[in-house]
Amino acid sequence: MSPRCVGARPPRRRNRKARISGLQLAPGSSVTETIELSADSARVVVAPAVGGSIAAFQCDGEAILRPTPERALAEGAVRSFACFPLIPFSNRIADATLHWTGREYGLTRYIDAEPHAIHGNGWQRTWSVTRHEPSRLAIELEHDASGARAREWPFPYRARQRFALVADALVATLQLGLDIENTGGDAFPFGLGWHPYFGRDG
Numbered sequence: 001m002s003p004r005c006v007g008a009r010p011p012r013r014r015n016r017k018a019r020i021s022g023l024q025l026a027p028g029s030s031v032t033e034t035i036e037l038s039a040d041s042a043r044v045v046v047a048p049a050v051g052g053s054i055a056a057f058q059c060d061g062e063a064i065l066r067p068t069p070e071r072a073l074a075e076g077a078v079r080s081f082a083c084f085p086l087i088p089f090s091n092r093i094a095d096a097t098l099h100w101t102g103r104e105y106g107l108t109r110y111i112d113a114e115p116h117a118i119h120g121n122g123w124q125r126t127w128s129v130t131r132h133e134p135s136r137l138a139i140e141l142e143h144d145a146s147g148a149r150a151r152e153w154p155f156p157y158r159a160r161q162r163f164a165l166v167a168d169a170l171v172a173t174l175q176l177g178l179d180i181e182n183t184g185g186d187a188f189p190f191g192l193g194w195h196p197y198f199g200r201d202g
Helices: 070-075 147-151
Strands: 035-039 042-047 053-059 083-086 097-100 103-106 128-133 136-143 157-167 171-182 193-196
Touching (some): 035 136, 042 157, 042 171, 171 193
Antiparallel strands (some): 035 042, 042 053, 083 193, 097 103
16 A cells, blocks of 8 residues: 655646656756656656756656646756745845845846746755665855855845655655854845745646
8 A cells, every 4th residue: 555645635636647757867858857756656856957956856756736737847947847845035036135134135036027026946946865865865055245245135044945855655755954064254134045936726
């Protein structure tokens, strides 16, 4: 008997199968490099080079998160991925200007149609793999806030993400961890989280 995925609702069969053929790299392929974790019938695919994003999460062959289209994988189009991290802040900072301790810091606008800074810079950066096992992955982002990077976020930090698929005879669970460490001398505001996308019918 296969374990069921914790938090997975019974799938609606229409248009719910994950299309993941593009996640298998062929020689000469331009598809973004990914790392696949698996435990029994559950699998998660992570793209460290594309914002440390999740490209797919499946259980029993059914997509739990919206599968990433092959074109988005090839182009590294992070906003079309299944999930990406929000760090060192989520949502928006008005007019792409951070007001902190009496100073103003201009921030990068990653979306042309958006007048505000949005979701931090972690989703725009390449993360480094620090640990990789069949069902576990740890990745890290070092932000030095020097030169042009200061417009992404004016304070240096180190971020870590952890992914683990844990399964027993009855249940499969995807465990996520995200933390941030201030690597500079000045205090700064921060927030963190993830931006998951779920498929829908209709």
